[in-house]
Amino acid sequence: MQIRPILEAETELTDRSHAPESVVLSTRVRLARNIDETPFPSRANKSQRREILARCQDAIAGLKMMQKGSVLEMQNLSDPEKQVLVERHLISRELSNDKGESGVIVSRDQSCAIMINEEDHLRIQVLRAGYNFKGAWKVIDRIDTGLEDKLDFAFSPEWGFLTACPTNLGTALRASVMLHLPGLVMASQMEKVVRAVNQMGIAVRGLYGEGTDASGSIFQISNQQTLGESEQDIIKRLTGVLDTVIEQEQNARQKLLENAAPKVLDKIGRAFGALQNGHLLSSAEAMNLLSLIRLGVDFGLLPENERRSVDKFFMTTQPGHIQIISQGDLENSDQRDVERARVLREHFRGLAPLDFDTLEKT
Amino acid sequence: MAKPQDCGNCKKPATIHLTQIINNQIKKLDFCDDCPHQKGVTDPEGFSLAELLANGPGATEDQTTDSTNSCPSCGFTTVEFKKTGQFGCPECYETFRDTIGPMLEGMHRGQTHAGRVPQRMLTRVNRRREIERLSRSLDEAVTEERFEDAARYRDELKQLNETLAGDSKESEENADK
Numbered sequence: 318m319q320i321r322p323i324l325e326a327e328t329e330l331t332d333r334s335h336a337p338e339s340v341v342l343s344t345r346v347r348l349a350r351n352i353d354e355t356p357f358p359s360r361a362n363k364s365q366r367r368e369i370l371a372r373c374q375d376a377i378a379g380l381k382m383m384q385k386g387s388v389l390e391m392q393n394l395s396d397p398e399k400q401v402l403v404e405r406h407l408i409s410r411e412l413s414n415d416k417g418e419s420g421v422i423v424s425r426d427q428s429c430a431i432m433i434n435e436e437d438h439l440r441i442q443v444l445r446a447g448y449n450f451k452g453a454w455k456v457i458d459r460i461d462t463g464l465e466d467k468l469d470f471a472f473s474p475e476w477g478f479l480t481a482c483p484t485n486l487g488t489a490l491r492a493s494v495m496l497h498l499p500g501l502v503m504a505s506q507m508e509k510v511v512r513a514v515n516q517m518g519i520a521v522r523g524l525y526g527e528g529t530d531a532s533g534s535i536f537q538i539s540n541q542q543t544l545g546e547s548e549q550d551i552i553k554r555l556t557g558v559l560d561t562v563i564e565q566e567q568n569a570r571q572k573l574l575e576n577a578a579p580k581v582l583d584k585i586g587r588a589f590g591a592l593q594n595g596h597l598l599s600s601a602e603a604m605n606l607l608s609l610i611r612l613g614v615d616f617g618l619l620p621e622n623e624r625r626s627v628d629k630f631f632m633t634t635q636p637g638h639i640q641i642i643s644q645g646d647l648e649n650s651d652q653r654d655v656e657r658a659r660v661l662r663e664h665f666r667g668l669a670p671l672d673f674d675t676l677e678k679t
Numbered sequence: 680m681a682k683p684q685d686c687g688n689c690k691k692p693a694t695i696h697l698t699q700i701i702n703n704q705i706k707k708l709d710f711c712d713d714c715p716h717q718k719g720v721t722d723p724e725g726f727s728l729a730e731l732l733a734n735g736p737g738a739t740e741d742q743t744t745d746s747t748n749s750c751p752s753c754g755f756t757t758v759e760f761k762k763t764g765q766f767g768c769p770e771c772y773e774t775f776r777d778t779i780g781p782m783l784e785g786m787h788r789g790q791t792h793a794g795r796v797p798q799r800m801l802t803r804v805n806r807r808r809e810i811e812r813l814s815r816s817l818d819e820a821v822t823e824e825r826f827e828d829a830a831r832y833r834d835e836l837k838q839l840n841e842t843l844a845g846d847s848k849e850s851e852e853n854a855d856k
């Protein structure tokens with residue numbers, strides 16, 4: 318068990334001091350970097366990969382911001398451990414399937430994760446809670462500059478940073494936010510939004526869950542183009558699109574309350590009941606129930622600090638987390654569903670009843 | 680827990696669920712993390728890399744010329760690129776320049792880099808290459824007993840090594856900040 322410290326640590330996402338926002342869960346920026354005159358990971362042989370891993374680990378170890386971070390190599394991790402890292406978005410599914418000579422270094426507060434020998438030699442990721450490109454960019458730029466002093470990156474003045482896949486060429490920057498959009502989902506407006514956003518060269522993905530699309534009404538919105546625009550322009554354009562989506566979500570919620578309050582409140586009320594009393598909850602169902610509770614917090618039915626609990630449960634009720642936290646052999650999914658329901662019951666039973674009166678007051 | 684849906688491309692469990700417009704229709708797509716960029720579905724126009732290559736100038740070339748056109752550094756061929764959508768090494772970009780140019784047109788907002796330039800790194804690499812070149816010249820001059828040339832190379836080398844040392848000291852100081 319190498320990831321126990323990661324599970325127990327206070328993290329940027331779940332323990333930061335200021336309150337979580339109502340629509341934007343988190344902001345991420347990612348830079349891909351490769352070492353010059355060296356084959357990309359998929360082409361490199363075992364000894365080359367081993368050397369790249371060691372060189373990158375050394376360079377990262379010299380970064381101030383990564384001090385006391387966890388250095389993890391894929392070959393030393395169990396499947397549930399890798400699953401937990403995927404569920405925390407600290408590594409990609411692709412890296413979790415990798416057998417050897419690859420790894421990740423995770424900063425102490427888990428706001429920074431640097432994957433080594435994924436598709437590119439380095440995939441640097443910085444996360445900030447809430448809507449905060451400025452903060453995320455400042456940190457990743459410092460890391461990038463720090464690594465640049467130690468490693469010779471593959472760079473062409475014409476095409477920028479060279480990446481294994483030409484879709485990442487140039488800035489090699491992927492900027493994204495995770496949005497909670499229950500209003501747009503309930504109002505069946507997501508398809509319209511996806512269409513409009515795609516036309517701007519921006520991608521929308523449903524995240525989380527197994528099998529259901531966008532369970533929990535959580536979507537990741539990110540830039541798809543990396544060449545021909547500066548880092549600042551990429552973020553500026555994405556921000557413009559995001560501001561519009563956030564506004565549409567707020568409008569959709571307002572309209573739901575005006576036109577379909579009983580329907581929405583009924584959903585939230587039932588979700589609260591299911592979380593307090595359920596005995597079998599799949600992770601997809603839990604995500605959907607928690608999403609309704611988060612909306613309930615936004616409507617003032619539950620105390621503000623419950624938003625943080627919901628965000629934490631979004632992560633800790635995923636299958637890998639349930640399996641590792643419970644320390645049992647929850648090999649089959651039924652046992653995990655029992656355990657998940659138990660954890661949620663324990664928390665939600667301790668809460669005061671939903672305060673539906675606040676809505677009438679407003 | 681329901682059985683995870685399979686990836687629409689391979690048969691691994693799907694982890695990415697996309698809703699996207701393809702040919703004016705809303706499609707729900709399920710993929711594992713490995714597949715979307717290869718299928719090109721995460722991209723706004725819904726084009727795929729394979730499709731682009733099939734239509735692009737690279738495709739008009741004969742398969743046989745393709746396979747002989749391989750990267751001198753890593754041995755990668757355009758045939759392999761068409762299969763994976765990825766290159767073998769940074770030098771591949773120079774090797775396959777003619778294939779890449781037109782491909783980037785549909786893929787990105789522009790075809791030339793407009794972002795950050797790692798200037799300190801480029802300076803360092805250039806100085807190091809210059810040092811390597813001078814050392815070789817110095818060796819040659821010594822063997823050929825051109826002592827005046829050798830003295831000049833030695834002076835230039837000394838100066839360059841001093842600047843390089845100064846640079847790395849500066850970067851150490853920056854790292855401490």
Ligand SMILES: [Zn+2]
Pocket residue numbers: 686687688689690691710711712713714
């Ligand atoms: Zn797949």
Ligand SMILES: [Zn+2]
Pocket residue numbers: 750751752753754755767768769770771772
């Ligand atoms: Zn190559």
